[in-house]
Amino acid sequence: MQINIAKKAAADKAATFIEPGMTVGLGTGSTAYYVIMRIGEMVKEGLEIRAVATSVESEQLAKAQGITIVPFAAISGIDIDIDGADETDIQLRLIKGGGGALLREKIIAAAAGRMIVIADESKLVSQLGKFPLPVEIIPFAHELTMHQLEKLKVAPVLRTREGQLFITDNGNYIADCHIGEIAAPEKLHAQLNDIPGVVENGLFIGLASTLIIGTDAGEVRIYGRQD
Numbered sequence: 001m002q003i004n005i006a007k008k009a010a011a012d013k014a015a016t017f018i019e020p021g022m023t024v025g026l027g028t029g030s031t032a033y034y035v036i037m038r039i040g041e042m043v044k045e046g047l048e049i050r051a052v053a054t055s056v057e058s059e060q061l062a063k064a065q066g067i068t069i070v071p072f073a074a075i076s077g078i079d080i081d082i083d084g085a086d087e088t089d090i091q092l093r094l095i096k097g098g099g100g101a102l103l104r105e106k107i108i109a110a111a112a113g114r115m116i117v118i119a120d121e122s123k124l125v126s127q128l129g130k131f132p133l134p135v136e137i138i139p140f141a142h143e144l145t146m147h148q149l150e151k152l153k154v155a156p157v158l159r160t161r162e163g164q165l166f167i168t169d170n171g172n173y174i175a176d177c178h179i180g181e182i183a184a185p186e187k188l189h190a191q192l193n194d195i196p197g198v199v200e201n202g203l204f205i206g207l208a209s210t211l212i213i214g215t216d217a218g219e220v221r222i223y224g225r226q227d
Ligand SMILES: O=C[C@H](O)[C@H](O)[C@H](O)COP(=O)(O)O
Pocket: 027, 028, 029, 030, 031, 032, 083, 084, 085, 086, 095, 096, 097, 098, 099, 100, 101, 102, 105
């Protein structure tokens, strides 16, 4: 596999914020892949941490790297969560869920003392919305839920994979909403989650405190909390 220098640079920097004894939230996606690999190296070098994962895929990758995954019943909190994003603005508002992991990602981000977002430069936008906003909906009467989404004029399209409906780790569907520029993300977030049948949407607002952008030259820029 060809290494993505920008994603790896952001991930390697994020891993430096991990301290011994921490409980770490592991994100999902091609950028989170690099941080899981880096944490795996650190564990092999003697770092003692425990982790929880935001997807089955990340849990399997972490275990394969020797990272200890603990059950949620065994922890009282999460010190740090490191995850990617499909889009981020300068205020650290995010669109997530391109890989379908948004619900578990948001549960873990909300429970974490700190969320660090890692991304390459292409993810940093002046206004959210070019990337279709993923909305997780339950299968029961999903046709009705889709009608409710249509009333909001968000142009929802049920996600498919290889001709079949995409199913999340939670057994739900994803409606990708083709909105264009989202003028008021906070308002839209509330409107979407007000629809019965919507489990969660991919707008992450007020959750991230640090954004690490990696560049193709292998450098990083940090936004938000720096320490
Ligand atoms: O559901 C997937 C997650 O929200 C990912 O964090 C997001 O899609 C970014 O993934 P990637 O780093 O592969 O662009």
